[in-house]
Amino acid sequence: MSTTQTGSPYIVAQNVRKSFGNHEVLKGVSTVFRTGEVTVIIGASGSGKSTLLRAINRLEPHDSGSITIGGTEVTDDEATLLKQRSEVGMVFQQFNLFGHMSVLDNVTLAPRRIHKLPRAQANEKAMSLLKRVGMEAHAHKYPWQLSGGQQQRVAIARALAMEPKVMLFDEPTSALDPEMVQEVLDVMRQLAKAGMTMIVVTHEMGFAREVADRVMFFDQGCIAHDAPPAEFFSNPANDRIRAFIGRMSA
Amino acid sequence: MFLALWPAHWSRTQRSNATLIAALLLMVLVLSLLGQFLSYFPEPIGSNAELFAEGALTTLSLTLVSGAVGLLLGTGAALARTSRLAWLRWIASFYIWAIRGTPLLVQILFVYFALPVLVPGLNLPDFAAAVVALGLNAGAYNAEAIRAGLLAVPRGQTEAARALGLPKTRVFLDVVFPQAFKISLPPLVSNFVALLKDSSLAYAIGVVELTNVGNRIQSATFQPVQTLVTVAITYLILTTLVTQVTHAIEYRFDVEGRAK
DSSP, X not given: OXXXXXXXXXXXXXXXXXXXXXXXXXXXXXXXXXXXXXXXXEEOTTSSHHHHHHHHTTSSOOSEXXXXXXXXXXXXXXXXXXXXXXXXXXXXXXXXXXXXXXXXXXXXHHHHHHSOOOHHHHHHHHHHHHHHTTOGGGTTSOGGGSOHXXXXXXXXXXXXXXXXXXXXXXXXXXXXXXXXXXXXXXXXXXXXXXXXXXXXXXXXXXXXXXXXXXXXXXXXXXXEEEEOHHXXXXXXXXXXXXXXXXXXXX | OGGGGSOTTSOHHHHHHHHHHHHHHHHHHHHHHHHHHHTTSOXXXXXXXXXXXXXXXXXXXXXXXXXXHHXXXXXXXXHHHTOSOHHHHHHHHHHHHHHHTSOHHHHXXXXXXXXXXXXXXXXXXXXXXXXXXXXXXXXXXXXHHHHHHHHHSOHHHHHHHHHTTOOHHHIIIIIIHHHHXXXXXXXXXXXXXXXXXXXXXXXXXXXXXXXXXXXXXXXXHSOHHHHHHHHHHHHHHHHHXXXXXXXXXXXXXXXXXXXX
């Protein structure tokens, strides 16, 4: 899966900076994410990796620098932003399923509201997505009736329902019990195989090694290293990365 | 109470609907038969049964209309209170502060007597004046209940909805408000029951509601015990029926099966 696909640049970040109060979490980050590419971002907590992800769909507006998605800059312009967000799927650490809606309604809400898809058609599409993540048997349950892993798989189906061009994963397995991590990773692996452009913030080194086209190491608000997984893991660029990999793989 | 009556295999929605319909039917039945029923009672109740029934009907309609006004005002004020615009927040805070800081009786008297002086030509009939005052009052208390609900919806819910590309109004209508409303329901129910009882203060401006009827009869017949007990029991019946309706609504929103 580490076959390097050379797609065209899709998301371009240039000198992105972001501070929370006096603490600068992104110190001028520049990078390019290409279509079809699976990027895994690793690094200590607080190093800015989640913030970059959240800046891409403007859940956390950056202070300076620029981010473009398919050539269009990410700004506060509502109409552009809505379009960009519907093309960028996001999966959260805490799943964030809508608790008052059934699994099916969680998945159909956005297509029905945004693409004005009739309910029957939206349901049909949602069922095929739920099938894809192995949750079709639970379509009429509510989120509280599901395990964490099941909720996260529904959250992935919900994001896919908008037919995004890229999927952002913000520590998708960090809130899960160990025995549920694999079921979520399996779904993500399958997505990557199907050619989805993915940016994944995670601590799962095995997943990075196996699925990623490139691994990016964040350190104190900067991209400290960016390399294909084979090179990244077999030949760590510096001691901090070596120590980090050691801790994570232990 | 009603909720437990239905077969166990019925779904939550079915049971909620059945309870709603049963409670509403019972309410109509009680109100229409109250006069008939009380007429079998000894003096001074029997001969004044019709008056009691009309008073109860006035009390209930006063509560329903001002309750609806209060719910709309409360939602509006809660939204204004959590708005990004400072002047909206300020207006809402002022409204809540002024209403909660003054007695309801003063507000009712103010709308009926002082408003026509301040705004010439605005002579509201007694029932309408009572609706305005009670609605404003309920709105202020409801605003805080709804605001608490809005603040209790986790940020992640809004973020997830926004990340899907839903516009702000849809995020609010589809994701935030339904969850906030569910959280706000118990305090809203308390406010509504309080409103039903507080509507008795409309007596001060001459609205012929239940308390007014009772007081007139007791002063005319010098039999305060019988009349006031009848008034109190009628209120109890009304509040009990209202709580059944609101329980059914609460139950319908309870997708997590936490309400018992």
